[in-house]
Amino acid sequence: MQNKRVLIITYYWPPSGGSGVQRWLKFAKYLPEFGWEPVIFTPENPDFELKDESLLKEINPLLEVLKFPIWEPYGLFRKLKKQKSGDTSKVLEKKKKGWLDKLGIWLRANVFIPDPRVFWVKPSVNFLTDLVQKGQFHAIITTGPPHSMHLIGLQLHEKTGIPWLADFRDPWSKWEFLDTLPMTSIVRRKHDKLEQKVLFQASAITTISPSFKMDFEKMIDKKTELLTNGFDTEDLPLNWIERLPSKDGIEILYTGVVDAIRNPDPFLIAFKKAFETSGKKVKVRFVGKVSETLEKMVAQDIWLRNHVVMEGYVSHEKVFDFYAKAHLLLLVLTDTKNAKGNIPGKLFEYIATGRPVVALGDPKGDAAKILQTAGAGQVFSHKDIKGIQNFLENFIPQAEFQVSREIQKYSRKNLTGQLAGILERISIK
The missing domain is CATH 3.40.50.2000 (Glycogen Phosphorylase B;)
Known part of the structure; x- marks a missing residue:
């Protein structure tokens, strides 16, 4: 047929x-x-x-x-600004906007x-x-x-x-x-x-x-x-579960976009409080497009500069090389009116890797329920810096990983x- x-x-x-x-x-x-x-x-x-x-x-x-x-x-907008290329979405994130930026935003909003x-x-x-x-x-x-x-x-x-x-x-x-x-x-x-x-x-x-x-x-x-x-089972490399990260230290991975409504600052504050004086070998790695605000925050802090790495955007297939090195995956959900229903697509891929997940978001939201049901991680409020700090201080890297059966329905x-x-x-x- x-x-x-x-x-x-x-x-x-x-x-x-x-x-x-x-x-x-x-x-x-x-x-x-x-x-x-x-x-x-x-x-x-x-x-x-x-x-x-x-x-x-x-x-x-x-x-x-x-x-x-x-x-x-967008092409006309860049021509007026005499830019050959550029990410027009970053105009909204700029603290100092010129008259052309303001006009472009107004037209986007109302025309x-x-x-x-x-x-x-x-x-x-x-x-x-x-x-x-x-x-x-x-x-x-x-x-x-x-x-x-x-x-x-x-x-x-x-x-x-x-x-x-x-x-x-x-x-x-x-x-x-x-x-x-x-x-x-x-x-x-x-x-x-x-x-x-x-x-x-x-x-x-x-x-x-x-x-x-x-x-x-x-x-x-x-x-x-x-x-x-x-998640697509065919995306996971062969023998994936056997690919274990280094036993030396803790590597935390975030993949995806960091922008005005996905703000990892509370996590980085807790990360610094948890490990600044511990002497542990720790690192947070961002893979994907990040905001200028995050780049400046890290650049202005000597300790964070030495413990946070910005890898930039990479292809989806290369992301799995970073998953393999990670002990813990970071998920940053929105802190806005849509926060309860915010379920990023990468959440399911995160769970499918078997790595534990720590997230910023609504602890009673849809993403938190999925993580809880799968036994895959924990969600903290953006304001709960102390809770995130305690979680990180008590985090013990796993010697092996297991994928929840709950993930199969996704x-x-x-x-x-x-x-x-x-x-x-x-x-x-």
Whole structure:
């Protein structure tokens, strides 16, 4: 029996790096095993800073990928600032902003609704409508942020009636990121109306955490499906559990982004208090893009300079070399209104390595519950510096590691089976 075809509309696709691309890269990998043939629709020339060329190797050569040109305002912004390149997201983190920075932030907040990728909506709908009407797909999926992707799904669904799944990796109107923007009340209401329309019209809604699921269901009397992120067993190197770190000292590893809403400062303060006078050989290693604020904090402290290493961004496959050297993994969750539902995709990969996890976040949040159930680690409040210090002082590196059986339900293959079940349900005519 021939597989059904599903169109996945996503802004992030290899060589884009970071957690945003992993979710649908993995779903696309395993969907054919569950009777669905994915077709990817993604920008031909997207404007993103993080790139991971190694992820290109994970794309099945038989996978159909449709690429369509996009125009984004970031290039114009850099041209006005006379910059050839640069990470536009760091503008928000700058303490001293010039008039052009302030203008750019205001435009981002109040003109580009719901986000700067909105200019891709109309041409994408025009391009895809004919393909959908010819019956090439049995369903479509949109994933956001950027939430402009959902507007493409909305219009295709309205025009053709095709079953449509809207996937939310982050909230929309309640997204903490929007609170960092100087947004007018009128624009806030526009976000609310667009979100309500998407939620009401979508054939199915999925999101990554129980708290986000509850929030969406409060907004509209409609079921939201929980479809968490996970880990891919095939990413783990062979004989992984036998790769043990050095018995000399304690190495703590953080992987991923450090930005304005993911702040490791409380952990570093506790880390210094715990070990400054102990004489132990200790190190915290950051692998990924970090904020200028963190770089300055470490640079200005002699002890931290000697015990904190910034490795910069590396490919996903190289991250496992750092996991192998680590005795303890650090997870920094947000300390904002979305903190309870904040479950980073790397949490599941952390647990799958067998290394214990120490986290900053909501001790009663969704991520804390997953860690507790798996017996994989502990979450401390950002304010609980004393608690973190005590944990570190009493931490004993393990001679061997064990992977919790609880993690198996979060394998990418198992999760794809759940996704396929949702697609089957909404595509039945």
